[in-house]
Amino acid sequence: MWNIIIKDLLPIIIIMVLGYYSGKKAYFTDEDSRAFNKLVLNYALPAALFVSIVKGSREMLFSDLKLFLISLVVIIGLQFWAYFSCQKFFHHTKAEAAISSLIGGAPTIGFLGFAVLEPIYGASTTVALVVAVVAIVVNAIAIPIALFLLNPGGSNGQKASHAEAFINAIKEPVVLAPIIAVVIVLAGVSFPSEFDPIFQLIAKANAGVAVFAAGLTLSYHAFTINKEVIYNSAVKLILMPLAMLVLGKVLGMEPDKLQMLVLCGALPPVFSGIIIGSRYQTYVQIGTSSLAVSTILFAVTAPLWIYVARIFC
Template sequence: KVFHHTAAEAAVCGLTAGSPTIGFLGFAVLDPIYGATTQTGLVVAIVAIVANAVIIPIGMYLMSLAGAMGSGNGSSSGTGSALLNAVKQPVVWCPTLAVVIVLLGIKLPVAVYPSFDLIAHANSGVAVFAAGLALATVKFSVNTEILWNSIFRVFITPLCIAIAAILCGLSGEKLSMLTMACALPPAFSGIIIGSRYNVYVQDGASILAVSTLMFAFAAPFWIWFCPILQSWF
């Protein structure tokens, strides 16, 4: 409403500004700072589940709903169609299926592990390459909206998460790790989804670039500020 975007543009904006790139940078950032421990792995896993199994499905549903509304089908049947269309997308059902498999304790055959390992190792590189292509095809720009979304991503979101975590009893290094994980630059998924539908591509790519530069200052800030924030409560 504030920046006068369509529902589809707002959905991609939400995916870009609302989701950290935890799957690609989580271990790369947290391990050197806090050590490669079970705690860092748990923080990365939890944030990744929320980002991939909650935020992305909601974003895809909003994208599908915007398409249904744009075609004049804004009724309950259009809502159901949008939900079904979102669920059919691999970017939605794959992470959800993975979470269900883990929660149920289902063990996959050992023979399939090498194939999944290849996919896992290629995942980050392919995502960075795809995001780089999106960045290379648009003109970089900075305006009020891009600055706001970048500040929202690396400062406001982690601040809200940190306050909520403190109120829930989290403290010390765990608090700092969670805050740092939520302060990461935007997930590449928002850029890739925007490029697929040709929606919010230029602004999304610019937000990614500006947020990445801001994170260079946000990372040491949160390491310093988390103990201070905790002392206020």
């Protein structure tokens, strides 16, 4: 676990602090942070999602329906829990709650999934399966739902209808790319490896730029720790892995896979939520503060969940 903290969590914190420092020193402006977010959301992140999903296989995705169903039920269930509780408990708008739904209901599986699981469980096909399934649920289902709930607007600046909101969500590169990748995998088409460098070159910019932009965004919106930030962190770091553990035990999921899934559920919030929120200037302060606090607290909660999962699995 110490290696994970040093190699994976510490770089996130340092790059976020660097972005925060750059903003405070006015090396970059708030407008620059939105430009970085646009780069990530429209190009780097879609490329990263596409490459990570398309490398899977149809057989792998259908090899464990329990894994898929538990991931789907817990992630989407907590996404809607975060969405409605954000409105009910903290009196936010539906658009703000849509961003909150990703903070509480979507782990940053693409960035930290392999980095956290492989040092503990090895570079096995089971690890690849768990990461791939959770990544598909987050990127091809949870993010499109959040964009649909966000409903940034229809034609002529008016509020979009449900149909138009759905179409607008599907048209977003961050939604379209993983959906196309899933279709390719389900069709049994082998994506040519010769095309990998085209996607990976821009995809490699995703994590670093996203974390830097989060720090830069935070520098222009006062960092805060309040009841809502603590609540968001608790939903993501405690409630989600707990729900996965309980449901996995009830359905008789294999112990090793369940341990991996619980740890995936305990990951910090997906960076896409902060990127989307910053682009639409929605839920930025609370969302970015929740991400920062969750990332720091993960260093404490992760060993706890590793211990608990091994006892009860």
